[in-house]
Structures are given as C-alpha cells and as structure tokens.
Amino acid sequence: MIELESEFKMRVYNTAKARKSLHPGRAIIISTADFPFHLATIVNPNANDKSDTRELQVVILHSPGYTSPLSSIKTEEDWQKELVTLKVSPGVNARGVSHVITPPPGEEPGFTVRNVSILDVACLLEQKVTSDMEAIQKNLQFMKYTPKNWDRTPIETLAREMMMMGRPTEYNYDIRDMEGVELVEKIGKQRSTMHRYGCRDCFNFETHLRQCSEIMFLKKQLEGINYSLSYSSLQFMPEFQTRVNVLKRLGYLGNNDQLTLKGKAACAMSTSELVITELVFDNFFKDLEIEAIVAILSCMVFQQRRCSDPDMTVAPQLTAAKQHFLELAHRIVEAEVEERLRLNDADYEEQFRFGLVEVVYRWAKGEEFSSIKQYTDVDEGTIVRCITRLDEVLRCIKDVARIVGDVDFETKMERASGTIKRDIVFAASLYVQ
Numbered sequence: 001m002i003e004l005e006s007e008f009k010m011r012v013y014n015t016a017k018a019r020k021s022l023h024p025g026r027a028i029i030i031s032t033a034d035f036p037f038h039l040a041t042i043v044n045p046n047a048n049d050k051s052d053t054r055e056l057q058v059v060i061l062h063s064p065g066y067t068s069p070l071s072s073i074k075t076e077e078d079w080q081k082e083l084v085t086l087k088v089s090p091g092v093n094a095r096g097v098s099h100v101i102t103p104p105p106g107e108e109p110g111f112t113v114r115n116v117s118i119l120d121v122a123c124l125l126e127q128k129v130t131s132d133m134e135a136i137q138k139n140l141q142f143m144k145y146t147p148k149n150w151d152r153t154p155i156e157t158l159a160r161e162m163m164m165m166g167r168p169t170e171y172n173y174d175i176r177d178m179e180g181v182e183l184v185e186k187i188g189k190q191r192s193t194m195h196r197y198g199c200r201d202c203f204n205f206e207t208h209l210r211q212c213s214e215i216m217f218l219k220k221q222l223e224g225i226n227y228s229l230s231y232s233s234l235q236f237m238p239e240f241q242t243r244v245n246v247l248k249r250l251g252y253l254g255n256n257d258q259l260t261l262k263g264k265a266a267c268a269m270s271t272s273e274l275v276i277t278e279l280v281f282d283n284f285f286k287d288l289e290i291e292a293i294v295a296i297l298s299c300m301v302f303q304q305r306r307c308s309d310p311d312m313t314v315a316p317q318l319t320a321a322k323q324h325f326l327e328l329a330h331r332i333v334e335a336e337v338e339e340r341l342r343l344n345d346a347d348y349e350e351q352f353r354f355g356l357v358e359v360v361y362r363w364a365k366g367e368e369f370s371s372i373k374q375y376t377d378v379d380e381g382t383i384v385r386c387i388t389r390l391d392e393v394l395r396c397i398k399d400v401a402r403i404v405g406d407v408d409f410e411t412k413m414e415r416a417s418g419t420i421k422r423d424i425v426f427a428a429s430l431y432v433q
Contacts (some may be wrong), residue, residue, distance in 0.1 A: 331346040
C-alpha cells in the first residue's frame with residue numbers, strides 16, 4: 001500500500017492540474033513521521049527551489065502541547081519500524097478521507113510552521129481557507145528575521161479557520177491516462193481490502209501492527225543480506241565463471257578451484273600473466289640465447305602500431321622463436337573461444353608488436369644507442385621506455401623461475417636483465433634527482 005501511494009503521488013502531483021491546485025490557501029493532509037495524518041494549509045508552494053524534491057511551506061494544525069509519536073525513538077531502525085505503523089494507521093481509507101488528527105472542539109488550536117516534501121502530502125483537499133495568505137507570508141518572513149517581535153495573530157486566525165473547516169473532502173484529481181486510472185483502481189482495491197480487515201477495530205491494533213512491522217523490517221534486512229551473499233548480486237558473475245573455466249582448461253586451476261603450480265606462477269606476474277606462464281612451462285626459453293629471449297619479449301611491451309619492419313635475420317633463432325611464441329599465444333585464444341569468452345581467434349596477433357625486435361637484440365648484444373637508432377623509425381624515447389619496461393618483465397619471469405624451483409633458468413633471466421641494463425637507457429634522469 002505504501003509503495004502504491006508513493007507511486008501515485010509521484011504521478012499525480014506532477015500533473016498540470018495538481019501543480020495549479022498547490023497554491024497558498026489549499027488545505028491538505030500531511031503524513032510525516034512526527035505529524036501523521038494532520039490537517040495543514042499551504043503557505044508557500046515553492047519553499048525550497050534547491051531541493052531535488054519539491055517542498056511546501058505549510059501551517060500544521062495540532063493540539064496545544066502536541067508531542068510527536070516518535071519522541072521516544074532513538075535509533076534509525078526503530079524509526080523505520082515506527083514509520084510503517086504511522087503510514088498504515090487509519091487516515092485515508094477506501095471511502096476517502098476519514099480520521100484526521102485535529103484538536104478537540106472548543107480547545108484553542110496549536111500550530112507548527114515547517115517545510116514538507118511533496119511526498120509527505122497524504123492527499124489534497126477540496127477545501128480552501130479564506131485568510132489573507134499574502135499577509136501570512138509577509139508575517140512569516142517577518143518572523144524569520146525578528147522572531148522576538150513576531151505577531152502570532154494572523155497564523156492563529158488561520159488555525160481557527162482550519163478547525164472550523166468541517167469534514168475534509170478529497171480533491172478530484174481528474175486522472176484520465178490509462179496507467180493513472182489503473183493505479184487508482186489498485187489503490188482503491190487495496191484500501192477496500194484493508195477496510196474489511198477486522199483487526200483494524202482491535203484495541204491493540206497499533207501494537208500488533210508495530211510487531212508485524214518489525215517482523216517485515218527484519219525479513220527485508222534478511223533478504224538484503226541473502227542477496228548480498230548470493231552470486232546474483234555480482235554483475236559480472238557470468239563472465240567471471242567463464243574466465244574460471246578458461247583457467248581450468250589451461251591448467252591454472254584444479255577441479256576444486258585450487259591454484260596449481262602453474263596458477264601460482266601466473267600470480268607472480270604483473271603483466272601478460274597467461275602468455276608468459278605458457279612460455280615458461282613450455283620451455284620456450286630453454287634453447288634460446290639470452291639476446292634472442294630479450295628481443296622476442298619486447299613484443300609484449302612495445303605498443304606502437306606503425307613502424308619500420310625489423311630484420312628478423314639478424315639472428316637465426318628469431319624467426320622460429322616468433323612463430324613458436326604466436327603458437328603458444330594462440331593456445332590461450334583457442335581456450336577463450338571454446339569457452340565463449342572471445343568470439344573468434346581473428347586479430348589475436350595484433351596485441352603483439354615485433355617492431356623493436358632487431359633494435360632490442362642489437363642493444364642486448366652491446367651496440368651503442370646511437371648505432372641502434374638507425375635500424376628503426378621509432379622515436380628514441382619510445383625505445384628507452386620499451387627497454388625499461390622489458391626489464392620489469394624479465395624480473396617477473398625470474399620470480400616465476402624461483403617459484404618453479406629452476407635455479408638455472410632464474411640465473412639465465414638475471415643475465416638477460418643485465419644485458420639491457422646499461423648506459424644511457426638506465427641512466428638516472430636529471431628530472432627526478
């Protein structure tokens with residue numbers, strides 16, 4: 001019922017007719033946490049233009065010395081539970097407006113001036129007050145700046161007129177659109193159903209309603225916790241499970257989702273984990289000379305798309321090593337295609353760029369930087385950046401070798417790192433000293 005009422009307010013109060021009716025002097029019934037189903041009159045229909053939700057300045061009618069039903073509530077959870085009770089308590093039922101909290105007849109009325117959200121309006125009323133609303137607005141503006149000298153007479157006169165208003169009549173919203181009509185019918189049926197419940201005549205109705213409200217509140221919390229703990233709350237869970245299947249297919253995870261030795265080795269990498277691990281466990285580096293290893297690995301850190309083609313015949317091992325490298329990389333792509341993580345294996349070679357293979361090979365062989373520049377049209381800064389990032393890759397592979405327990409391979413990677421860490425490429429920069 002509360003959800004239907006909120007949807008109704010958002011739809012109806014934004015219509016042109018409802019906006020016109022929300023003018024100074026319009027009688028309304030508000031239902032806030034501390035003023036449930038109280039009669040009020042609109043003073044300023046645009047009290048706060050900065051708020052996301054429209055706010056109204058209203059004068060709320062109540063008994064002198066009125067105490068909020070939430071005055072004893074201390075925690076947010078208690079407030080949420082009590083709020084459900086207040087919203088469901090009798091106020092607007094199937095027959096329209098019924099019980100509205102007003103001062104007893106003959107008693108001097110009390111009033112409160114405050115801003116309320118448009119969503120706190122339980123319903124609009126056909127009744128309007130005849131008091132001079134412009135004078136009341138000026139009076140409230142005067143109270144804002146000089147509260148000690150404020151004259152309460154205009155507001156007290158308005159409060160007395162509200163007491164003499166008689167039985168409230170709900171405003172005719174004149175809803176004609178299909179969705180709005182259906183929503184009104186749903187609310188009408190819900191109100192009729194609530195009206196037929198005999199429990200509403202029970203002397204302990206509010207006590208029992210609070211108990212049900214607490215149970216509903218706890219159930220809602222439990223549903224939220226269960227949802228948070230379930231896989232349904234993970235937006236990318238299907239993709240995650242697909243990636244897990246790929247890792248299982250390649251041997252990085254066991255049947256019980258535990259890391260294998262291959263998986264632990266991949267965890268030591270900070271870039272291109274699967275490709276490098278496949279290279280290590282396929283003994284790709286075993287028969288290659290150190291300079292060829294460094295040269296082939298440059299394809300993983302060099303990112304420039306267009307550059308001059310390298311001379312792969314500068315070393316007899318480079319051409320075969322490149323082909324072997326792409327075959328191992330394609331093994332990963334095939335697993336991704338089979339698990340539908342990737343649509344096809346087209347263009348997988350585009351992620352590896354071999355444009356600096358010759359340059360890096362000559363650098364690892366000991367040639368001067370001024371000499372190797374002539375073998376490519378790539379900028380010097382890009383060459384330096386590629387070689388420094390290549391050293392990071394070599395250190396990661398050395399960590400993998402230590403995890404695997406291959407001391408000779410670890411030493412080989414240490415030597416490979418030493419062949420490129422020299423001269424101007426690794427010189428300390430004046431900008432960072």
